[in-house]
Structures are given as C-alpha cells and as structure tokens.
Amino acid sequence: xxxxxxxxxxxxxxxxxxxxxxxxxxxxxxxxxxxxxxxxxxxxxxxxxxxxxxxxxxxxxxxxxxxxxxxxxxxxxxxxxxxxxxxxxxxxxxxxxxxxxxxxxxxxxxxxxxxxxxxxxxxxxxxxxxxxxxxxxxxxxxxxxxxxxxxxxxxxxxxxxxxxxxxxxxxxxxxxxxxxxxxxxxxxxxxxxxxxxxxxxxxxxxxxxxxxxxxxxxxxxxxxxxxxxxxxxxxxxxxxxxxxxxxxxxxxxxxxxxxxxxxxxxxxxxxxxxxxxxxxxxxxxxxxxxxxxxxxxxxxxxxxxxxxxxxxxxxxxxxxxxxxxxxxxxxxxxxxxxxxxxxxxxxx
Amino acid sequence: xxxxxxxxxxxxxxxxxxxxxxxxxxxxxxxxxxxxxxxxxxxxxxxxxxxxxxxxxxxxxxxxxxxxxxxxxxxxxxxxxxxxxxxxxxxxxxxxxxxxxxxxxxxxxxxxxxxxxxxxxxxxxxxxxxxxxxxxxxxxxxxxxxxxxxxxxxxxxxxxxxxxxxxxxxxxxxxxxxxxxxxxxxxxxxxxxxxxxxxxxxxxxxxxxxxxxxxxxxxxxxxxxxxxxxxxxxxxxxxxxxxxxxxxxxxxxxxxxxxxxxxxxxxxxxxxxxxxxxxxxxxxxxxxxxxxxxxxxx
Ligand code: SF4
Numbered sequence: 213x214x215x216x217x218x219x220x221x222x223x224x225x226x227x228x229x230x231x232x233x234x235x236x237x238x239x240x241x242x243x244x245x246x247x248x249x250x251x252x253x254x255x256x257x258x259x260x261x262x263x264x265x266x267x268x269x270x271x272x273x274x275x276x277x278x279x280x281x282x283x284x285x286x287x288x289x290x291x292x293x294x295x296x297x298x299x300x301x302x303x304x305x306x307x308x309x310x311x312x313x314x315x316x317x318x319x320x321x322x323x324x325x326x327x328x329x330x331x332x333x334x335x336x337x338x339x340x341x342x343x344x345x346x347x348x349x350x351x352x353x354x355x356x357x358x359x360x361x362x363x364x365x366x367x368x369x370x371x372x373x374x375x376x377x378x379x380x381x382x383x384x385x386x387x388x389x390x391x392x393x394x395x396x397x398x399x400x401x402x403x404x405x406x407x408x409x410x411x412x413x414x415x416x417x418x419x420x421x422x423x424x425x426x427x428x429x430x431x432x433x434x435x436x437x438x439x440x441x442x443x444x445x446x447x448x449x450x451x452x453x454x455x456x457x458x459x460x461x462x463x464x465x466x467x468x469x470x471x472x473x474x475x476x477x478x479x480x481x482x483x484x485x486x487x488x489x490x491x492x493x494x495x496x497x498x499x500x501x502x503x504x505x506x507x508x509x510x511x512x513x514x515x516x517x518x519x520x521x522x523x524x525x526x527x528x529x530x531x532x533x534x535x536x537x538x539x540x541x542x543x544x545x546x547x548x549x550x551x552x553x554x555x556x557x558x559x560x
Numbered sequence: 561x562x563x564x565x566x567x568x569x570x571x572x573x574x575x576x577x578x579x580x581x582x583x584x585x586x587x588x589x590x591x592x593x594x595x596x597x598x599x600x601x602x603x604x605x606x607x608x609x610x611x612x613x614x615x616x617x618x619x620x621x622x623x624x625x626x627x628x629x630x631x632x633x634x635x636x637x638x639x640x641x642x643x644x645x646x647x648x649x650x651x652x653x654x655x656x657x658x659x660x661x662x663x664x665x666x667x668x669x670x671x672x673x674x675x676x677x678x679x680x681x682x683x684x685x686x687x688x689x690x691x692x693x694x695x696x697x698x699x700x701x702x703x704x705x706x707x708x709x710x711x712x713x714x715x716x717x718x719x720x721x722x723x724x725x726x727x728x729x730x731x732x733x734x735x736x737x738x739x740x741x742x743x744x745x746x747x748x749x750x751x752x753x754x755x756x757x758x759x760x761x762x763x764x765x766x767x768x769x770x771x772x773x774x775x776x777x778x779x780x781x782x783x784x785x786x787x788x789x790x791x792x793x794x795x796x797x798x799x800x801x802x803x804x805x806x807x808x809x810x811x812x813x814x815x816x817x818x819x820x821x822x823x824x825x826x827x828x829x830x831x832x833x834x835x836x837x838x839x840x841x842x843x844x845x846x847x848x849x850x851x852x853x854x855x856x857x858x
Binding site for chain 2: 247248249250251253254255256257258259260261281282285286288289290294319320321322323325326328329331332334335336337338339340341343384388389391392393395396397399400401402403406407410411412413414415417418419421422426437440441443444447448451455535538541542545546547549550551
C-alpha cells in the first residue's frame with residue numbers, strides 16, 4: 213500500500229485533460245465510462261423503496277387494472293356470455309384497494325401520515341398522479357363490486373345492476389392508468405436505468421399488465437371467452453417482447469446497459485424475458501394450436517403472472533444498481549443523452 | 561469585499577441581543593422575502609477546513625454520520641446525507657491540468673477541494689416529485705422539506721439528479737440543506753457561508769452572485785487558469801436538461817465528474833408525459849385489439 217502512488221488509489225485521471233472549461237464535460241462516446249469517479253462513490257442516491265413490497269404493488273396494481281379493463285372489454289364484446297369473466301375481473305380489481313394500497317402504505321417511512329398524499333394533486337409528480345389514479349380506480353371498482361354483490365341478494369332492485377354496469381367504464385379507464393403510471397413513476401427519477409427509456413418501459417409495464425390480466429382471467433375458463441383471452445395474452449406478451457428489445461437498444465445507446473450485467477440483470481433477461489415472456493408465448497401458441505389445451509394454457513398463465521411480477525422487482529433492483537454505479541450515471545448524464553427538444557409541459 | 565458601512569456601528573460583540581439584518585454585516589446583503597438567494601462556491605478558494613460542515617451540523621443540530629476513516633484522502637464524511645448537508649470533497653491529483661505541476665508524492669499543489677451542498681435547483685426535481693407538498697419553494701427562492709408534512713415516501717431521493725436529499729433512519733423523514741431557512745427569516749447569513757474563512761462559500765442575491773462569479777472566472781483565466789468554469793450558472797454544465805439554473809452553483813477547475821457532479825443532469829418531470837402517453841397508447845391499442853378478437857366469431 214505504502215509503495216503505491218496516491219494517483220493509483222485516488223480517482224483516475226481523465227483520459228484527455230480538458231483544453232478549455234466549456235469542453236470540460238465531453239468524454240468519448242464509448243459504451244463504458246472512461247472518465248474519473250469520486251472514489252467510486254455513487255453519484256445519485258438509489259431509491260429507498262423495498263423492491264419486493266413496491267414491486268409487488270406495481271404487479272398487483274397492474275394486474276387489477278388490466279383485469280378491470282379486459283373484463284369491461286369482454287362485457288362490451290360478448291355480453292352475458294362474458295358474465296364469469298366480468299365476475300373474475302371484479303374480484304381481481306379488488307387487489308388494488310386492499311393488498312396493493314396496504315403494501316404502498318407499508319413502504320412509507322412514516323406510514324401514519326399516508327393521508328398527506330390526499331391533500332395534494334401535482335401533475336409533475338407521478339406518485340401524486342398515481343395516488344389519484346389508485347383512489348379513483350379503487351372507488352369505482354369497490355362501487356362496481358359492491359353493487360354487483362348486492363344485486364345478487366336483491367335482484368329486484370334493478371338500479372344496483374345498472375350501477376355495477378355504470379362503474380365498469382370508469383374502472384376500465386382508471387385501470388388503464390394503473391397498468392402504466394408506475395412506469396412513469398420510475399422514469400421520472402434520476403436513476404439512470406429508469407430514466408433512460410421512459411417510453412419503452414411504459415409499454416413494457418402496460419403490456420405485461422395486460423398479459424397478466426388476460427392470463428388471470430382466462431385461467432380455468434374453458435369457454436370461448438377464455439380461449440380468446442389466451443390470444444389476447446399472447447398478443448400482449450408479443451408487445452412486451454417488442455418493447456423489451458427497444459428498451460435494451462436504448463440502454464446500450466445511452467450507456468446504462470452495464471447496470472444489467474449483475475445478478476438482477478440476469479433475472480431480467482433469463483427470468484423475465486425468457487421464462488416470463490418467451491416461454492408462455494410458446495405455451496399459449498402450442499395450446500391454441502391444439503384448439504386450447506387447459507393444462508398448457510394454465511401453465512402459460514402461471515409463467516405470465518410470475519414473469520410480470522419479476523419484471524417489476526428486477527427493474528427496481530437493477531435500477532438501484534444503476535444508481536449505485538457512478539460509471540453508469542456519469543456515462544448516462546452526458547450531453548449527447550440530453551433530450552433533443554426540451555419539454556414545454558411544466559414551465560415555471 | 562469592502563467592509564459594509566454598518567459594520568463600523570457594531571464594533572464590539574454584544575451577546576445580549578440580535579443584530580438586526582446581521583447578514584448585511586457578514587455577507588453584504590440584506591435578506592428580504594421575494595428575492596432569490598443562493599450560494600456561489602468558488603472551489604479555487606477552498607482550503608478543506610470543513611468549517612462549513614461543522615457550522616452546519618452545529619446550527620442545525622445534526623448527528624454525526626460516519627465515525628471512522630474512509631481511506632479516501634481527508635474526506636471521512638463521504639457524501640451528503642440526511643444528517644450531512646455540507647460535504648467537502650478532497651481530490652488529490654498531480655497539477656491542475658498542467659498548471660503548477662510538480663513531482664512530489666504525495667503532492668499538494670493540485671489538491672482539489674469542494675464544499676458540496678444542495679443546489680436549490682430552479683426546477684427542482686425533488687420538489688416536483690414530492691407527492692405531499694412537504695417540499696416547497698420558500699419566499700427566498702430556496703427548496704425546503706417541511707418536517708411536519710413529510711411522510712417518508714422517499715420519492716424525492718431518486719428524483720434528485722445530484723444525490724442530495726436522503727431519508728433519515730432516525731425519524732423516517734426526508735432531510736436536506738434548507739439554505740438555513742430559519743436564519744434567513746431572522747436576517748442572518750447561512751451558517752456555512754458565515755463560517756467560511758476564505759469566502760469560498762459566498763451567500764448573496766442570485767444575480768449578484770452570478771455577476772461576481774463571471775468576474776472571478778475572467779480573473780482566473782487572466783491569471784492563466786484557463787480551466788476555470790462555472791457549474792450551475794445559466795447555460796453552463798449542470799444547468800442542463802431544463803433544470804434551469806442552480807441557486808447554489810460552483811466554480812470548478814476540472815471535469816464535473818471529478819467532483820462527483822453529473823455533466824448534464826436532467827429534469828425528471830419531463831419524462832412523465834412521454835412515459836404516460838406512450839404507455840397509455842399501447843394499452844389502448846391492446847384493449848382495442850382485445851375487443852376485436854373478443855367480438856369476432858371463431
Ligand atoms: S439538488 Fe437535489 S435536493 Fe437540492 S433542490 Fe435540486 S433536486 Fe432538490
């Protein structure tokens with residue numbers, strides 16, 4: 213140790229000393245960061261979220277929202293034939309106001325003050341937008357489920373059935389929000405992996421939610437609606453796969469790809485894309501080719517649901533890794549990665 | 561800086577009362593609501609004494625973070641955190657890009673020190689991310705966390721492009737530099753700036769500071785230190801990606817990354833619309849496809 217020069221221990225010298233101050237931040241365009249870091253210390257702070265808890269909420273919220281959306285679509289398209297699907301959709305949508313909201317409050321570091329989120333609405337904060345999406349989705353789906361349950365006891369009160377029906381559309385619209393706002397929540401941070409690909413990550417979260425929703429609704433449903441929902445799941449998985457390819461391309465271009473070299477990157481590639489997307493796609497295709505095999509389709513559904521959950525957990529964990537690696541955040545925060553046109557959404 | 565005229569009236573220390581508008585005496589500026597205040601941290605003047613760190617801890621009654629040695633030069637503080645709102649970086653390097661190069665080992669002449677702090681961004685990502693309104697903009701154009709509102713969701717932590725704001729394990733709330741909001745209200749200069757013995761940390765009205773900083777850069781260029789530049793002043797590195805300017809800005813002599821600063825940080829909220837828009841369009845498309853599939857006869 214004593215024999216080594218302080219330069220070897222300290223931050224690395226920049227490859228080319230900047231000739232002038234204005235060019236003081238123009239390193240090469242290579243994939244990896246070649247400039248100095250401050251003793252390898254993180255440049256940004258990783259999110260203090262519990263990845264299993266918040267990842268679990270993102271999965272459940274997306275599943276609940278997608279189930280409500282697809283149940284409403286099935287009801288419009290198939291009418292009474294889709295009644296079992298609509299019932300399941302109502303049950304699944306209850307995941308959001310119960311377990312989902314519970315997980316969110318549990319992850320707060322001062323949980324007894326959770327209600328402070330209900331005193332503010334801010335378009336710049338996806339967490340605030342999400343609070344209101346979750347609140348309204350919960351309200352509409354509880355209303356729908358309560359009215360539907362009550363109408364089974366009191367079938368003569370037709371307004372109950374009409375209320376359940378009327379709650380379907382707003383639940384579907386806010387349900388669509390539930391499937392994607394969580395991606396916006398992660399992207400609107402300075403965590404390099406989440407910030408690098410806001411568009412394709414939102415498509416991934418949305419289509420993965422819809423695949424999970426279709427899978428959960430179709431599982432064990434031997435009727436025609438169930439068979440068609442398998443096709444919907446297959447289509448959503450294909451969209452997910454396409455968005456995954458786009459994401460990874462963006463990760464390489466913006467230089468955050470090294471954050472996926474770790475264990476969670478492997479989970480993302482092998483677990484989520486391999487076992488959670490490609491495998492169920494193959495199983496659904498095989499099942500449909502045989503005129504729908506219930507066993508294959510159930511297996512595909514389980515893989516889809518597990519993949520959708522792991523997508524959220526691994527995205528969060530790999531994001532933390534990208535935040536903890538200064539080489540990744542320095543490489544990402546280079547001028548060539550700045551948006552071409554500055555947004556005009558929120559002027560101050 | 562010349563001695564302010566009023567300082568002559570206050571020749572002796574008097575502990576029995578507060579000096580009205582004391583900041584006029586110590587920083588040459590009167591603190592008034594409605595104006596923009598900030599810090600100009602000139603790293604070429606920093607001697608690494610950590611008086612700012614100590615003054616901040618003392619005034620704000622903040623506990624110690626790391627009792628021990630990091631092995632990273634004289635920096636045993638490590639990073640800004642919930643309990644550390646000023647942090648002095650130490651970077652030992654040979655020469656300052658050709659200036660005053662020497663071959664001593666360990667060398668002293670190219671030792672870079674920089675007192676880091678919350679930048680009090682113009683479009684502050686932490687404030688924009690806060691879902692409770694606990695983070696707010698004060699009448700002095702600074703960014704402060706209201707401790708009685710914060711519910712510890714932690715969303716401001718990854719939102720900050722500079723890794724400043726942090727959750728405290730002790731009370732489950734987010735904490736960061738307040739630019740001494742309480743002192744400003746009482747007409748006092750912030751504790752760190754007041755304690756800085758070399759005026760490396762200068763407190764003042766933002767426009768005033770920016771003008772002073774431009775002059776300092778020009779002066780350094782004249783002296784041959786052509787690598788001096790501003791970080792966080794309008795149009796300079798650090799003030800990129802729609803962040804606007806930074807109310808706490810810096811004069812640096814090496815690449816931003818050397819000081820653990822990002823070269824081109826961005827405003828996180830600008831990613832909300834593209835993300836939500838694209839995601840919802842994809843979901844709507846898939847829902848339409850589902851409708852077509854479900855209503856077709858097979
Ligand atoms: S530097 Fe970070 S904590 Fe300070 S105002 Fe900007 S975003 Fe907020």
